[in-house]
Amino acid sequence: MNEYFCSKCQQNLKPKRIDGHYILHEIEHVLHFERGILYTIRELLIRPGENIRHFISENRSRLVKPVIFIIVTSLIYTLINHFFHIEARYIKIDGAKDQQLNAINSWVQSHYGYSNIIMGAFIAFWLKIFFKKYDYNFFEILILLCFILGMEMLMFSFFAILEGLTKFYMMQIAAAIVFAYFTWAVAQFFDKTRVSSYFKAFASYILGMITFGISIMILGALMNLIVQH
Template identity: 60%
Template sequence: MVNCKNCGTNITSKFCPDCGQPAALKRIDAHYITHEIEHVLHFERGIFYTIKELITAPGQNVKNYISDNRSRLVKPIIFIIVTSLLYSLVAHFFHTEEKYIKSVDARTIENQFVITSKIFQWLQNHYGYANIIMGLFIAFWAKLFFRKYNYNFFEILILLCFIMGMSMLMYGFFAIIEGMTHTNLLMYATALNFLY
């Protein structure tokens, strides 16, 4: 008989009857890493499925995630980090990041905006974290202004993670088109984001 390494319960099968931990963990190898990546990206309950659901019925899917079923969609923090990473890669590859968040060069404005320039540079280099931090502030103010609704701060934050993730995908889509056609589409991308 083996004791569970997670909760200490006696295990008589392949899994712990209390916490579900496997009796013997497999070693981390290339197959394990591949499986983890597939788990995040696979279509059923993965990132592609989440994107499809958030395009077809965003309000209903987020409402279902908050109140009914959290296993259908990718976890919101993972979603916003992955989508922000995708946007960063696309914007960097097509060289459109300077147009979407233009940082101020402190040397040309006689060091008046050094802090602002540093903040914009950090935002430009860390979209995923910046989106989460902005989401915290937006969730706070949304909760304050819409306190008559029965959503708490964290439920609003979850909603914002999904919305901001989809926003990053839309900006990424327009960045690809802009990079290929060399036309400025920022206005259209922003309008589509507001409509969404």
């Protein structure tokens, strides 16, 4: 009998050695390749609102877990951005003007996964206001945004690669596509038959980003006051 085998719990007491197969299995487990992160991306491209609504209300095994999805897709964009230095062509940070605010902005750029979740909370607030007659709570709307913002990160990643390879400015095009995708996906989630759903979705996105930006400025100002005193 195997001395490292427990007859009660039917498990090995001593785990197998970590090797390449173990690492691949862990990556597959995190990204849920069994059903597929690629499957999730395809479904979110074709029928985002319907699939997310189905995930929330009926079956949560068809798609990759939303928080994992937004963190992984944000990491993909971060790696591509660091490799091609895309944002350096668009964003200039002057450390001499407001060190605390610039420190926050630098953190946001270095931690897009967490930043997107935080920004998603601001957008969710406005979506909850504009679509208050629908029976979705704040956290369910936040799950919706984890999927949508994750897809946006992949779209930005695609155009960042194109810009890195061609040296043409592509991120403006990416931003327009992202705005259109967000509006369409959110409207599809709530009620794609109403024109007002598209306007409410777009307004929620704009207001969410504005309030997120204002909160960063307020936080920077508070940090400056703390440092000065």
